[in-house]
Amino acid sequence: xxxxxxxxxxxxxxxxxxxxxxxxxxxxxxxxxxxxxxxxxxxxxxxxxxxxxxxxxxxxxxxxxxxxxxxxxxxxxxxxxxxxxxxxxxxxxxxxxxxxxxxxxxxxxxxxxxxxxxxxxxxxxxxxxxxxxxxxxxxxxxxxxxxxxxxxxxxxxxxxxxxxxxxxxxxxxxxxxxxxxxxxxxxxxxxxxxxxxxxxxxxxxxxxxxxxxxxxxxxxxxxxxxxxxxxxxxxxxxxxxxxxxxxxxxxxxxxxxxxxxxxxxxxxxxxxxxxxxxxxxxxxxxxxxxxxxxxxxxxxxxxxxxxxxxxxxxxxxxxxxxxxxxxxxxxxxxxxxxxxxxxxxxxxxxxxxxxxxxxxxxxxxxxxxxxxxxxxxxxxxxxx
Amino acid sequence: xxxxxxxxxxxxxxxxxxxxxxxxxxxxxxxxxxxxxxxxxxxxxxxxxxxxxxxxxxxxxxxxxxxxxxxxxxxxxxxxxxxxxxxxxxxxxxxxxxxxxxxxxxxxxxxxxxxxxxxxxxxxxxxxxxxxxxxxxxxxxxxxxxxxxxxxxxxxxxxxxxxxxxxxxxxxxxxxx
Amino acid sequence: xxxxxxxxxxxxxxxxxxxxxxxxxxxxxxxxxxxxxxxxxxxxxxxxxxxxxxxxxxxxxxxxxxxxxxxxxxxxxxxxxxxxxxxxxxxxxxxxxxxxxxxxxxxxxxxxxxxxx
Numbered sequence: 001x002x003x004x005x006x007x008x009x010x011x012x013x014x015x016x017x018x019x020x021x022x023x024x025x026x027x028x029x030x031x032x033x034x035x036x037x038x039x040x041x042x043x044x045x046x047x048x049x050x051x052x053x054x055x056x057x058x059x060x061x062x063x064x065x066x067x068x069x070x071x072x073x074x075x076x077x078x079x080x081x082x083x084x085x086x087x088x089x090x091x092x093x094x095x096x097x098x099x100x101x102x103x104x105x106x107x108x109x110x111x112x113x114x115x116x117x118x119x120x121x122x123x124x125x126x127x128x129x130x131x132x133x134x135x136x137x138x139x140x141x142x143x144x145x146x147x148x149x150x151x152x153x154x155x156x157x158x159x160x161x162x163x164x165x166x167x168x169x170x171x172x173x174x175x176x177x178x179x180x181x182x183x184x185x186x187x188x189x190x191x192x193x194x195x196x197x198x199x200x201x202x203x204x205x206x207x208x209x210x211x212x213x214x215x216x217x218x219x220x221x222x223x224x225x226x227x228x229x230x231x232x233x234x235x236x237x238x239x240x241x242x243x244x245x246x247x248x249x250x251x252x253x254x255x256x257x258x259x260x261x262x263x264x265x266x267x268x269x270x271x272x273x274x275x276x277x278x279x280x281x282x283x284x285x286x287x288x289x290x291x292x293x294x295x296x297x298x299x300x301x302x303x304x305x306x307x308x309x310x311x312x313x314x315x316x317x318x319x320x321x322x323x324x325x326x327x328x329x330x331x332x333x334x335x336x337x338x339x340x341x342x343x344x345x346x347x348x349x350x351x352x353x354x355x356x357x358x359x360x361x362x363x364x365x366x367x368x369x370x371x372x373x374x375x376x377x378x379x380x381x382x383x384x
Numbered sequence: 385x386x387x388x389x390x391x392x393x394x395x396x397x398x399x400x401x402x403x404x405x406x407x408x409x410x411x412x413x414x415x416x417x418x419x420x421x422x423x424x425x426x427x428x429x430x431x432x433x434x435x436x437x438x439x440x441x442x443x444x445x446x447x448x449x450x451x452x453x454x455x456x457x458x459x460x461x462x463x464x465x466x467x468x469x470x471x472x473x474x475x476x477x478x479x480x481x482x483x484x485x486x487x488x489x490x491x492x493x494x495x496x497x498x499x500x501x502x503x504x505x506x507x508x509x510x511x512x513x514x515x516x517x518x519x520x521x522x523x524x525x526x527x528x529x530x531x532x533x534x535x536x537x538x539x540x541x542x543x544x545x546x547x548x549x550x551x552x553x554x555x556x557x558x559x560x561x
Numbered sequence: 562x563x564x565x566x567x568x569x570x571x572x573x574x575x576x577x578x579x580x581x582x583x584x585x586x587x588x589x590x591x592x593x594x595x596x597x598x599x600x601x602x603x604x605x606x607x608x609x610x611x612x613x614x615x616x617x618x619x620x621x622x623x624x625x626x627x628x629x630x631x632x633x634x635x636x637x638x639x640x641x642x643x644x645x646x647x648x649x650x651x652x653x654x655x656x657x658x659x660x661x662x663x664x665x666x667x668x669x670x671x672x673x674x675x676x677x678x
Contacts, residue, residue, distance in 0.1 A: 012574075072599055116565065116571075343648055449627055520639055521642050543626065550674075
């Protein structure tokens with residue numbers, strides 16, 4: 001089997017397509033973010049290079065390539081070189097398990113539209129997420145710069161704290177989808193998105209991934225006012241652009257993961273399956289899958305940018321407390337609500353009980369919001 | 385068959401090399417990184433043996449969580465560069481004796497007790513289906529229920545221990561005030 | 562198992578992409594060495610002392626708590642996969658497991674281990 005060259009060709013094509021899709025996505029995401037942010041701040045944004053400033057990312061790339069690179073004195077040269085690579089590679093390979101279209105018969109063979117449709121897909125996401133801490137902590141350590149060190153440590157502590165709630169969100173999805181394979185999870189959302197069944201879980205997951213990819217309002221490592229540029233203060237030229245690339249690729253990848261886990265992935269809206277005799281369904285035309293996924297990803301990315309424009313950065317101690325004291329217990333409670341709902345529907349033989357999951361979770365989510373609000377207010381007044 | 389053997393030997397070589405690198409590095413951060421690589425190689429072994437769940441858990445827990453702790457501890461102690469003057473006097477002879485014992489033991493097991501080819505052969509590919517994950521879960525939550533519940537007590541003890549260790553001085557300070 | 566070969570291939574390709582990006586920068590960027598350029602940037606102040614210094618103990622505490630809860634999450638994953646077979650039994654055994662750990666969580670909260678002061 002392993003000597004079958006067509007199989008190797010298929011893998012190579014799939015990984016190249018995925019990697020170049022992410023690279024291209026990164027290029028246009030920087031443009032999209034700058035334009036969208038500018039619009040929200042009543043500015044114009046980049047509009048000089050090419051029509052509507054569309055060539056701006058390419059101009060930036062060319063500028064970065066021709067920049068000089070520095071390595072600070074007493075920096076650990078080897079680790080300093082490795083850190084950007086260790087940041088970029090996980091941000092690319094985490095996409096390996098994400099399906100972008102249903103498994104289809106093409107060219108006389110069964111092709112699954114994920115680089116690797118493995119049965120422990122969710123665990124793979126978790127393990128790569130836990131690996132991606134290294135690039136940041138090592139970049140901070142090797143720079144021989146106090147700001148970089150602090151930024152790297154802060155962001156790694158933040159990432160590991162929020163990874164727990166991330167894990168519990170994965171557990172919710174596995175409970176609902178009854179599988180760890182991402183493709184099967186998407187298929188399980190054929191009749192109903194998990195975001196509808198577990199709305200609080202979906203919102204919580206989105207908050208957690210914002211923290212995982214160090215986006216506003218959780219962009220601690222890049223708290224410019226306090227830490228210059230955080231863990232990549234000392235990086236310049238292409239090494240800096242690798243960090244930049246990793247950040248934006250992670251944004252795209254986590255949007256894809258959110259779409260797959262909670263918003264039906266490559267599937268159309270659940271009630272659209274029968275429209276026009278199924279002409280809009282991915283079951284009939286597989287190539288609609290990437291289109292639907294792209295639409296969902298763009299919407300989620302827009303929400304991320306919107307969040308950045310709207311929310312001020314959270315103070316670091318509050319950020320850690322929020323992760324450990326709010327998100328962790330809340331996500332655990334949501335796991336149990338989901339489990340109880342499934343058991344009730346199963347034992348009492350009525351789907352009606354299944355709908356206790358969204359009702360109770362929304363109530364719990366509102367309760368959590370109220371508690372946070374109350375605690376913030378009492379802290380504000382009681383601060384000595 | 386030959387591909388499996390070749391893959392196994394290459395990976396074994398990488399595993400041994402990273403382990404040696406970990407032991408011989410003067411810089412403890414490098415040691416930690418070599419250990420991460422070693423854990424990753426072991427995870428690949430698990431995949432070759434048809435146990436992807438164990439492999440991914442290995443990466444998540446060992447390479448992800450425990451090594452981050454190690455890195456933090458190295459930076460906490462400020463011992464990135466090892467000082468060879470700090471080695472205990474009896475450390476070296478003891479290490480050599482223990483290493484010899486371990487080598488003899490491993491050699492004995494390898495030569496007399498086992499069939500080396502059985503280690504190389506990966507189990508049947510059919511084990512790598514969703515069934516294997518489910519059977520693992522069922523075994524863990526029915527047959528091995530007691531060890532599973534006991535794990536939680538172990539984790540509890542570790543948690544309490546860590547908190548006592550790192551929070552103690554603060555209370556004493558508070559008491560002194 | 563073959564799918565993992567595809568992941569390995571993707572790791573190789575993405576490492577190649579990263580290396581070639583750095584290589585391109587090294588090749589095309591100017592190289593004019595000077596002492597002032599190599600000094601770490603600390604907002605215009607001349608840096609004193611080591612750049613890497615000993616870090617506070619709270620990072621250690623966060624990392625330990627993370628490991629413990631991470632192992633817990635790992636146990637949750639196979640549980641979630643077989644939950645529909647275990648049903649109420651599964652719910653109870655996981656509640657016991659998590660109940661014991663919640664004692665530790667409550668202890669950590671009370672001791673202020675979750676505070677970041």
